[in-house]
Amino acid sequence: MQCDAGAERQYPRQPVLAVGAAVVRDGKVLLVLRGREPGRGLWSLPGGVVVSGETLRAAVARELREECGIEVAVAETAEVVERMIPDAEGRLQYHYVILDYRARWLRGELTASEEIEDARWVEPDSLNQYRMTRGTADVIRRLLARSRGKVRDLGG
Template sequence: MSQSPIRPVLAVSTAVFRNGQVLLARRGAAPLRGLWSLPGGRLEPGETLAEGAAREVMEEVGVACRVLGVAGALDIIRRDGAGEVSTHFVVISHAGLWLDGEPSTGPEAAEVGWFDPRQLPADATDGLAGIVMAAHALVAGS
């Protein structure tokens, strides 16, 4: 019996800024467990990109934010030992402003913190720095 082909999964994330710092979460679950990243996850049917981005921040770290716009997009493609695609996420990343709540950990966020956007942790997901800088520019222009 053949396996169904892997299809890209649409996901969202948000670079939330407060007092010039960006909120990051160290991933507590696969994929990319242990790496610092933006709070985010899969887009749900019937929600807009912005709605999903705000929902994921609230669900993952307990922070309410106002989504300003799209900062960029990244492909996260993982391959198995034979070189076959095992997962493919298309992440639409947003810029946002903190509204309420102190970030907290949970099943998806093993650790949380506010960081200077120019001094991000070295153990971060691929493309994080570029997305954070694009989001920072959107926030500065708002």
């Protein structure tokens, strides 16, 4: 169920609902290098737009399969993030409400789709080495701190 990345995402009449996932495998977190706007060339959590009639958790699983070639077990919602991105003239070009979930890798080899330029399992201590979309590192840190039951410095 591929989602159309059509013009309705730019200059939307209302916010676009999307999901993302902080996927953990062997203590590492999955980051993807965005291949499309907004945020092209920046590292982020994988995810995408929810399709009408699709549950939020099903959207997370589908996006991970499509973007990265992996199957995941979707856990609880980690964060609700709102992204409003203006164009050069100050008009609202993108407006997303993103529900980021925690997920655990189940199977599959990590591969990048045409929507992303790269995908990597990243040690939490090396997050500061990646140029990420605004707020992504903080979401990851909060998620990992909650999942371990303690706050810990993850570097950066």
